[in-house]
Amino acid sequence: MRNVAHSNPHARVLMRALKFSSGATWHVTQPIPVEQFQWPDLEAGGVTDMGRALLMVAEELKIPPMDPRGLPPVLVLISDGHPTDDVSKGISAIMEQPWGKKAVRIAIGIGHDADHNVLRRFINHPEIQPLQANNAEQLVHYIKWASTAVLQSSSSPAVTDTSTHNGSGLHIPVPAPTNTMPIDSDVW
Template sequence: MSDIPGGPMANRPVHFIWLLDCSYSMQGEKIARLNYAIREAIPEMRSVAHDNPAAQLLLRTITFSTTAQWHHPTPVAVDDFTWQDVEVDGMTNLGEAFTLVSRELQSPPMPQRALKPVLALVSDGVPTDDWKAGLKAIDATPWGRKAVRVAIAIGADADRSVLQEFLGNPEMQPLDANSPKQLAAAIRWASTAAVKAASQQMAGSADSAVQQPYAPPVLDDDDDDDVW
C-alpha cells in the first residue's frame, strides 16, 4: 500500500479468483489457448487496477480436474503476478473447487473491508461431482453472496445450465467461447469488466443486493478459427 500525501487513503482489496477447468477434455489447443489468453490479459488487469488506486487487486487461481487445488494459493498483487501455465488431468470436480473457494469467502480470511470479490469460472464440460453442494457452500458465505461472478463456456459441450446457476442472476448469461478468438475475447472481458465492477463499488454499498453493473458482450467471430 502506498502512502498518500495528506493522509492515508483507504486501500481496499479486490480478490480475483480464477476457477479453471483442467479436465482431459481441455487438452490440446483449448488449454494452450486458455493459458495464452490469461497471460495476455494480465497487463490489461494492471491497467484497470492503476485506474482504480483505492482498490488493491489481488489474483489467485484454482484448477479442477480429478481433484481441485490452488494453482496460485496466495493472493498476489496484480503488479507482482506472474502467470504459471495450467495443465490437464482427469475429471471435472467443480463442486470441490467451489468448496475450496467458499473457505476463502469467510471473514476471516477475507478482510471485512474488502470490496466485492470476483469469481471467474471457465469450463468446457459437465461436472463429475456434487457441484450443487459446493455452490451452496459459496452462497452460504457473506462474500460469496456479494461476489461479482463471470462464467465462460468453452465449446459446444460446456454445461451452460451449471454456469448459469453459478452466475445466480437470470439477467446474466455465460460467455460462449467457441473458438480461440472468442476465448481470448472472453478472458479479456472477464479480466477487466468484472474488476472494474468490483473496484468501482461505492462506499457504503457493500451490503446491497448483488446486481452485476455490466453486461457481457456478444463475441463476434468473423475469421477462420477452429470451432470447438
C-alpha cells in the same frame, strides 16, 4: 488488469487461480497483487471436479481470510459445465458465505456442448448469462473482458440504480461478441 487497478488507487486487487480436473488444487496458491501477477501455464485434462473446486473457493471467502470490509470479489468459472462430482454442494457453500453472496460471478462455457444450466446456477443471477467460448481466441477475448471490464465495475464506487445490476449492486457490462471465424482445428 493492471491499468484498471491503477485507475482506482483505492482498490487493492489480488489474484488467485484454482484448477480442477481429477481433483482440485490451487494453481496460484496465495493472493498476489495484480502488479506482480504472472499467469503460470495450465494444461486441461481429466474429469471435472467442479464441486470440490467450489468448496475450496468457499473456504477462502470466509471472514477471515477475507477482510470484512472491501470490494466484492470477482469469481470467474471457466468450464465445460459438466461436473463429475456434487456441484450443488459447492455452489451452496459459496452462497453461504457473505462474500460468496456479494461476489460478482461470471462463467465461461468451453466448447459447443458446454452445459449452461450448471454455469447459470453458479452465476445465480437472471440478467447475467454464461459466455460461450468455442475456440482459443474466444476464450482469450472473454478472459480479457472478465479481467478488465468486470474488474473495473467491481472496483468502482457503488451506483445507486440497481435495476440492471447484479446482487452486489454493480453494473456488469455485456462483452462484445467475437466475430472471427476459427480455424477448424481450433474449434472445441
